[in-house]
Amino acid sequence: MQFTDFSLDKRLLDTLDHMGIETPTEIQQQAIPVGLSGKDLMASSKTGSGKTLAFLLPAMQRIISTRALSKKDPRVLILLPTRELANQVYGQLRLLVANTQYKAMKILGGENFNDQAKLLARDPHFVVATPGRLADHLAQHHLHLNGLELLILDEADRMLDLGFAEQLKAINKAADHKRRQTLMFSATLDHGQINDIAAELLKSPEHVDVGAGNIENLDITQRIYLADHLDHKEALLESILNNETHKQIIIFTATREDTDRLATKLAASGHKTASLSGNLKQSARNQIMDQFSRGLQKILVTTDIASRGLDLLNVSLVINFDMPKFAEEYVHRIGRTGRAGAKGDAISLVGP
Numbered sequence: 001m002q003f004t005d006f007s008l009d010k011r012l013l014d015t016l017d018h019m020g021i022e023t024p025t026e027i028q029q030q031a032i033p034v035g036l037s038g039k040d041l042m043a044s045s046k047t048g049s050g051k052t053l054a055f056l057l058p059a060m061q062r063i064i065s066t067r068a069l070s071k072k073d074p075r076v077l078i079l080l081p082t083r084e085l086a087n088q089v090y091g092q093l094r095l096l097v098a099n100t101q102y103k104a105m106k107i108l109g110g111e112n113f114n115d116q117a118k119l120l121a122r123d124p125h126f127v128v129a130t131p132g133r134l135a136d137h138l139a140q141h142h143l144h145l146n147g148l149e150l151l152i153l154d155e156a157d158r159m160l161d162l163g164f165a166e167q168l169k170a171i172n173k174a175a176d177h178k179r180r181q182t183l184m185f186s187a188t189l190d191h192g193q194i195n196d197i198a199a200e201l202l203k204s205p206e207h208v209d210v211g212a213g214n215i216e217n218l219d220i221t222q223r224i225y226l227a228d229h230l231d232h233k234e235a236l237l238e239s240i241l242n243n244e245t246h247k248q249i250i251i252f253t254a255t256r257e258d259t260d261r262l263a264t265k266l267a268a269s270g271h272k273t274a275s276l277s278g279n280l281k282q283s284a285r286n287q288i289m290d291q292f293s294r295g296l297q298k299i300l301v302t303t304d305i306a307s308r309g310l311d312l313l314n315v316s317l318v319i320n321f322d323m324p325k326f327a328e329e330y331v332h333r334i335g336r337t338g339r340a341g342a343k344g345d346a347i348s349l350v351g352p
């Protein structure tokens with residue numbers, strides 16, 4: 001199967017060409033036709049399998065080939081759980097819209113509210129957002145969603161957490177009309193257990209589950225090292241870092257404090273280390289991610305803030321310095337490697 005089989009606009013096919021993307025992945029083969037059909041969708045497939053284009057391409061095609069319901073309101077809203085991931089998805093969307101007359105904007109927490117209000121006043125067709133900030137603008141009437149045609153939730157299971165429930169309900173209510181389509185994607189969606197918020201958002205959804213419940217990415221080699229106590233973990237980590245050959249490594253800890261402490265320690269022992277945690281200012285967060293993605297540091301120490309969605313080409317090893325609290329988060333963390341068919345390694349240090 002080829003991208004041309006979906007009857008996509010020539011400009012989209014050209015952009016895919018430029019990106020060096022030739023053949024649709026399995027999730028793209030299955031999800032793009034449903035996206036184009038106008039039906040609601042719950043879709044899952046393993047980490048790194050190309051879910052982003054599986055929703056961006058039908059979204060673009062719909063905007064290009066149909067008339068807007070409203071001249072002012074955004075036509076497509078894409079919601080993501082973290083700012084870093086929203087930046088990344090926005091980057092891919094920018095490539096796709098660059099070739100067209102359509103406008104895309106991002107509305108993320110941690111950035112200037114009034115500047116965002118001005119951006120929204122320019123009536124973007126696409127908005128990429130984190131839910132909290134978007135809901136704030138909605139409450140201030142900086143945008144309306146009566147004309148919204150497509151609502152997309154990436155990392156949907158995380159978005160359907162209680163933590164985002166209120167914002168999602170407000171967004172859903174503001175965009176409550178017959179022509180709205182809703183798409184949900186994640187590596188870890190339980191198709192059998194749709195919670196109340198998902199049930200509110202979706203209308204008789206189609207289900208696409210590539211690998212049918214088997215979320216494991218077999219391109220990732222998983223290892224476990226048992227550790228007796230913190231010093232033991234640190235000694236194991238030091239030995240891993242000295243003996244494994246990897247371009248870039250992500251290390252996950254349980255808390256921000258652990259992240260800061262471990263990063264300081266690693267830097268002191270001569271490792272080029274960055275640390276990313278949610279208490280930093282957004283400008284610092286952006287700078288850290290920008291530098292790490294350009295390969296300026298070998299190691300990124302972080303928390304579950306970076307567990308989902310990030311697509312960093314040179315990360316070939318993920319280390320769980322502390323195990324995550326939830327099984328899904330384990331799947332997402334190790335999924336920062338082994339992307340787009342590449343091989344990856346994951347090592348978990350498991351305490352008593």
Ligand code: ADP
Nearest residue numbers: 021023024025047048049050051052053311340
């Ligand atoms: P997921 O959301 O499933 O974790 P992403 O959408 O982040 O995966 O895509 C992972 C990587 O695969 C990205 O670098 C993306 O550019 C690349 N990719 C996406 N679709 C294709 C394709 N059809 N062929 C080759 N590479 C692709």
Ligand code: MG
Nearest residue numbers: 051052154309
């Ligand atoms: Mg993704």
